[in-house]
Amino acid sequence: MAKVQMGPGYNIYPMPVLLVGANVNGKPNFMTVAWGNIANAEPPMVAVAIRASRHTHIGIEQNKTFSVNVPSTDMVKEVDYCGVVSGAKVDKVKTCQFTVFYGKLSTAPMIEQCPVNLECSVLHSLELGSHTLYIGRIEEVHASSDCVTEGKLDLDKVKPFSLLAEPSRQYYAMGEYQGKAFNIGLEFKEKE
Ligand SMILES: Cc1cc2nc3c(=O)[nH]c(=O)nc-3n(C[C@H](O)[C@H](O)[C@H](O)COP(=O)(O)O)c2cc1C
DSSP states (O other), rough: OOOOOOOOOOOSSSEEEEEEEEEETEEEEEEEEEEEEEEETTEEEEEEEEESSSSSHHHHHHHHHHEEEEGGGGGGHHHHHHTOTTTTOOOOHHHHHHHEOOOOTTTTOOTSSSSSEEEEOOOOOOOSSEEEEEEEEEEEEEEEGGGTTTTEEEEEHHHHEEETTTTTOOOOEEEOOOOTTTTTTGGGGGGG
């Protein structure tokens, strides 16, 4: 199969859509982040890439804490809004009618309407060029009780969604089941 060289880019699909929260001058603010993911298992850590121009960046620098909130598909309009307007100009919490709560960290605001919330303390920050990569240790995970079944998060109820950046920047809910992880590939063992 012939390959087309696309040039250096960030072509990984899909990207999780998250709301990152921070207190800026003592006031909660949230921004949409698609460049974020798990970074470590023990202890649990996340990595989020935030441009220095973001209002949220100020808050993370002030407190060295932030939150990662996993929104559900019913929040897609609020999420998009939080990604196109800045807390430097408007009160997004008020406009979106977010109910804010705090956990162990008094400076990492979280959104009650999001079914999953991670409160994080900054362990490392890397200036990579356009973005600061924050590595946060996950201090606690909060889950809405109606999304927990037998002690585990039920993703059919969480209803997370992702961003497909190409061809035209669209949000998508979870896709079709493709197979059991750490299992379906074991068929190849017969060919070893
Ligand atoms: C779907 C989507 C994903 C985004 N992902 C990021 C991201 O990963 N990092 C970033 O710095 N900005 C990202 N943005 C842009 C910020 O969310 C946007 O500039 C926001 O207004 C910043 O808010 P703030 O100034 O209140 O912090 C994204 C926007 C959208 C709509």
